[in-house]
Amino acid sequence: MKHLIHTLNKAFDHRVRLGVMAVLMANESVSFNDLKEVLDLTDGNLASHVAALEKAEYVLVSKQFIGKKPHTTYSATTAGKAAFQQHLAALEKLLRG
Amino acid sequence: MKPVNPDPLAQLTEIRAIMERSSRFLSLSGLSGVGAGVVALLGAATGHFYLQSRYPDGYLRLIQSSMPERQAALPFLLLLAGGMIGVALLVAFYFTQRRTRHNGQPLWSRPARRLVAALAVPLVTGGLFCLRLFLGGDAAMVVPGLLVFYGLALLNASKYTLDEIRWLGLTQLVLGLGCLLLPGWGLIFFALGFGLGHIGYGLLMYNRYERTATAGPDAKTVVTQ
Numbered sequence: 293m294k295h296l297i298h299t300l301n302k303a304f305d306h307r308v309r310l311g312v313m314a315v316l317m318a319n320e321s322v323s324f325n326d327l328k329e330v331l332d333l334t335d336g337n338l339a340s341h342v343a344a345l346e347k348a349e350y351v352l353v354s355k356q357f358i359g360k361k362p363h364t365t366y367s368a369t370t371a372g373k374a375a376f377q378q379h380l381a382a383l384e385k386l387l388r389g
Numbered sequence: 390m391k392p393v394n395p396d397p398l399a400q401l402t403e404i405r406a407i408m409e410r411s412s413r414f415l416s417l418s419g420l421s422g423v424g425a426g427v428v429a430l431l432g433a434a435t436g437h438f439y440l441q442s443r444y445p446d447g448y449l450r451l452i453q454s455s456m457p458e459r460q461a462a463l464p465f466l467l468l469l470a471g472g473m474i475g476v477a478l479l480v481a482f483y484f485t486q487r488r489t490r491h492n493g494q495p496l497w498s499r500p501a502r503r504l505v506a507a508l509a510v511p512l513v514t515g516g517l518f519c520l521r522l523f524l525g526g527d528a529a530m531v532v533p534g535l536l537v538f539y540g541l542a543l544l545n546a547s548k549y550t551l552d553e554i555r556w557l558g559l560t561q562l563v564l565g566l567g568c569l570l571l572p573g574w575g576l577i578f579f580a581l582g583f584g585l586g587h588i589g590y591g592l593l594m595y596n597r598y599e600r601t602a603t604a605g606p607d608a609k610t611v612v613t614q
Binding site for chain 1: 400407408409410
């Protein structure tokens with residue numbers, strides 16, 4: 293039998309990625325700075341983890357310019373939301389043992 | 390960089406906390422409500438003495454007052470309302486920023502901005518609506534109008550903050566509708582809703598969320614009950 297721990301999604305195998313997904317589940321779309329503030333992270337740290345989630349196609353990145361300043365917002369894709377729900381369900385299952 | 394906490398319960402708890410923190414402004418201080426309530430009671434008392442000096446034969450006179458009379462009373466009423474809003478906001482700002490600093494969280498965060506917008510739009514609309522009611526001769530509708538618009542504003546804003554705000558909003562709605570049935574009782578309902586309502590829910594919120602942070606061991610028993 294496959295051990296329960298393997299049902300946990302590898303893409304969410306880090307606190308920051310879990311945090312990013314949690315914020316994007318609770319909010320439609322969130323800017324880079326707001327995400328950084330809520331999760332209390334540095335630019336580089338957040339950027340690398342968001343890039344991993346983007347690569348997994350769990351997070352949609354949209355870049356706009358407000359005047360000359362770039363403004364990046366993130367939102368969870370449908371696949372991302374489903375994967376996160378599954379991950380939460382797997383965590384709950386682990387808890388119930 | 391911290392790896393993921395292996396305990397699934399800790400993970401779930403942290404996820405829930407992040408979801409809450411990112412979508413709701415939870416540092417609203419109950420003392421803000423108490424302060425706003427005290428300001429409203431002082432304002433209602435000022436209004437009471439003013440109206441009594443102008444209309445000794447009872448408030449119902451105001452409701453039937455003529456256009457010039459109402460226009461003459463307008464500067465005082467606007468000044469009183471503006472003063473109350475100003476002082477109440479200052480008090481609310483003071484206690485809330487004190488609490489965010491205590492919690493080590495930013496004050497002007499995204500949920501805080503949403504909270505303010507969710508409150509401001511219905512409130513400004515309600516204020517202008519009631520101004521028009523007053524000038525148009527429906528003075529008896531002003532306090533019910535203020536309570537109803539304020540109740541709806543709170544109901545709208547409760548999505549972005551503590552749950553008690555929803556109940557405070559529903560309380561204001563009930564009082565506003567009740568006030569429709571008793572013309573001439575506006576000031577009493579004003580004091581009930583904006584005064585006692587704020588103080589009551591403010592104390593409730595303070596007891597639930599803030600007292601434990603500063604008080605001794607007896608406060609902990611309150612939480613576990």
